[in-house]
Structures are given as C-alpha cells and as structure tokens.
Amino acid sequence: MSFARPLLLLALGLLPLWWWLRAKRLARLSGTQMSDVRPAAGAAERLWVARLPVTLRSACLGAWIIAAAGPRIGAARSETRSEGISIVLAVDISGSMQAEDFAPANRIDVAKQTAIEFVRARTSDRIGLVAFAGQALTQVPITTDYAVLEQALRELHPGMLEDGTAIGTAIGTAANRLRRAPGKSKVLVLLTDGVNNKGTVDPRTAGEAAATFGIKIYTIGIGTRGQAPMPTEYGADGQLRYEMRPVEIDEQLLTEIASMTGGRYYRATDTQSLRHIFEEINRLEKTEVEQVVYRRFDEAYRVPLALGLVALALEIVVAGTFAVRVP
Structure with a gap:
C-alpha cells in the first residue's frame, strides 16, 4: 500500500496533542463534567462511558485523515526500451x-x-x-x-x-x-x-x-x-x-x-x-536504454472514510443516550 498524499499523515500526530490539551483543561475544572443517566452504575463505568464519545471522535478524525492521504493498493511494472x-x-x-x-x-x-x-x-x-x-x-x-x-x-x-x-x-x-x-x-x-x-x-x-x-x-x-x-x-x-x-x-x-x-x-x-x-x-x-515504469493503483480511501462515518454516527448515538454533558 502507498499514499497519494503521504504528508497529510503527519496530521495524525495532532490527535495525541488534542488528547493531552483536553486532559489538562478538564483537570482544571471542578465538579463533574459528564453525568451518567444510570446513577446506580459505578464510578469506573461512568468514566468509561464519559470517555467513549471523544474516543469515537478521535477514531473518526484519524480515519478521515488516512482517507484524505489517498491510500491506494497496486503494483508497478517496468518496461525497458532500447534503441540498438x-x-x-x-x-x-x-x-x-x-x-x-x-x-x-x-x-x-x-x-x-x-x-x-x-x-x-x-x-x-x-x-x-x-x-x-x-x-x-x-x-x-x-x-x-x-x-x-x-x-x-x-x-x-x-x-x-x-x-x-x-x-x-x-x-x-x-x-x-x-x-x-x-x-x-x-x-x-x-x-x-x-x-x-x-x-x-x-x-x-x-x-x-x-x-x-x-x-x-x-x-x-x-x-x-x-x-x-x-x-x-x-x-x-x-x-x-x-x-x-x-x-x-x-x-x-x-x-x-x-x-x-x-x-x-x-x-x-x-x-x-x-x-x-x-x-x-x-x-x-x-546502447541507449530508456526505462519506463507503469504504475496501476486501486484507490482504497473508501474503507477509512466509511469507518470514520461509522465512528461519527456512534459518537452521536452515545453522546445522546449513554453519556450526556450537563452544565
């Protein structure tokens, strides 16, 4: 596999930075930022559910960055031409x-x-x-x-x-x-x-x-x-x-x-x-030799694009049902 725009993959490095900045911001806040609609659940479960939307959002962004980089699957064929x-x-x-x-x-x-x-x-x-x-x-x-x-x-x-x-x-x-x-x-x-x-x-x-x-x-x-x-x-x-x-x-x-x-x-x-x-x-x-290389690729961006959409949909569902942000 190769990428048509490999430099875009550098944007994946911004996701850990976003997580780190978000953790610092939440640490400065007092009180409970996320509330579980099931109050009988334990604290550990409430923390996991609270982190699920942002995790799905990170997966969505990561998948879309990979899709934007243009993943492709294919092979190269070389042909040597010489004028004897x-x-x-x-x-x-x-x-x-x-x-x-x-x-x-x-x-x-x-x-x-x-x-x-x-x-x-x-x-x-x-x-x-x-x-x-x-x-x-x-x-x-x-x-x-x-x-x-x-x-x-x-x-x-x-x-x-x-x-x-x-x-x-x-x-x-x-x-x-x-x-x-x-x-x-x-x-x-x-x-x-x-x-x-x-x-x-x-x-x-x-x-x-x-x-x-x-x-x-x-x-x-x-x-x-x-x-x-x-x-x-x-x-x-x-x-x-x-x-x-x-x-x-x-x-x-x-x-x-x-x-x-x-x-x-x-x-x-x-x-x-x-x-x-x-x-x-x-x-x-x-003898002058000219080498011509032919490359044929199948675009593979649809898979990470679809995974990103699925992660986004799950984030919306989870944020609206299991984990609800309260003021």
Whole structure:
C-alpha cells in the first residue's frame, strides 16, 4: 500500500496533542463534567462511558485523515526500451590471415573468436557480417539473430573468396547495408592484415561516402610488427607451408579512413591486444536504454472514510443516550 498524499499523515500526530490539551483543561475544572443517566452504575463505568464519545471522535478524525492521504493498493511494472546500434563486422579472409603470429592459433581463428565474444557482449544491437578478400560479400544481413551471426563467424575461412585485399569494396558493401539500417548510430568495424590491392572502389572514396551516411568506422590492423610466418603454398601432404615474411599493413590508410568518419584506428599485434581493442569498442559504442515504469493503483480511501462515518454516527448515538454533558 502507498499514499497519494503521504504528508497529510503527519496530521495524525495532532490527535495525541488534542488528547493531552483536553486532559489538562478538564483537570482544571471542578465538579463533574459528564453525568451518567444510570446513577446506580459505578464510578469506573461512568468514566468509561464519559470517555467513549471523544474516543469515537478521535477514531473518526484519524480515519478521515488516512482517507484524505489517498491510500491506494497496486503494483508497478517496468518496461525497458532500447534503441540498438547498427553494426557491421567486416572481416578480412585473405590467405595472409592464416599467418601464425597469434598464439595459440592463426590470425583468422583468433579474429573469429574475438568477434564472437564481441557479439555476445551486445544485447539489443543489430549486427551484420561482411567477409572480404579480393572481393566483398555479405554473409549475414543486419540482424538481431545472434545465433545465426555466431555460426556465420565460425564458418569464415580463407579461400571462400578470390584472394587479395579489397578494403574499398568491403567498406562500400558494409556502408550499403548500414545506410538503410534503422537507428541513429551506425558503426563499421573493419579488420584487415594487409594493403588494399584489389577491387575497383578506392578506400578513401568509400570512407567519405560512409561518412556522409553518418557511419563511424573503426579500423583494426591485425599482425605482429616485423616478420611473421606467412602461408606460401600447400605441400604434397596437403599441409600449408610457411615462410618468414615482412608484415605489411597500410596503417596510414586505415588511420585516415577512421579519422574521416569519427572512428579510430587500432593495431593488434597479438591475441590479447585484439581482445582489448574489441572491449574498448564495446565500451565506446553503448546502447541507449530508456526505462519506463507503469504504475496501476486501486484507490482504497473508501474503507477509512466509511469507518470514520461509522465512528461519527456512534459518537452521536452515545453522546445522546449513554453519556450526556450537563452544565
């Protein structure tokens, strides 16, 4: 139970004060103020009857104060509304992503697992997936079905597309998905380990177009510094052969693209740094949550109001029959 006007309950404290003032006033008076119409009754009974009207009046006033305070019975129901962010993950699946410079696996396996952890950390966002190498292809349109998205991430592997690194085409494909997505915030997370060498779309031009659509791009360069064991060819046994080769990432290009769209460029040199990068992006891109609380109450003032009326009626009856004030 709650009260619509709880401050009125403070008036209940005036009732004991009224009793105290009345007792002091009666103590100063001499003689008998109340007379029992049954003179044969004892003094104790006459005192009880004499106090009954004022007791009923106090009960009446107390009940009416409670009624005036607006007692109500009900419950509150909360509803959470959130305007999710539209996100596209663009993952490089070129052959160089099989380089084994990320423990305990190669680049693509670590990138997939980290991206899955990122998806699991989101709650109400719409997320899509674009895979790119020599060309770009949407694997999952923007969706809230995280199970489908997670499965698509697990199935990514080099060789699905023509080899190469078409960064501009990847940005254009992702931006084309995001520009029609609902919501105010639109984010592209692009992960690559190379230099743009394929595709007909210039990466800077694609970045400028994304900026006009209000798309923020976070670019991640993945690969150790210096040299790394790079896949070269398959041997007769069907296993990949590796050679130590320089790691080449166009960090200047990735920095420019991120800067022109209000995003940021990150360099991941190992598994732990890649995980920290995704965690930071997760913190930076928060979903706005609005909580609406609905309250429904049933007014309960009728009960104390009725009790007050009953007490008032009893006071009138008692004062006119059993206890009569005499001059």
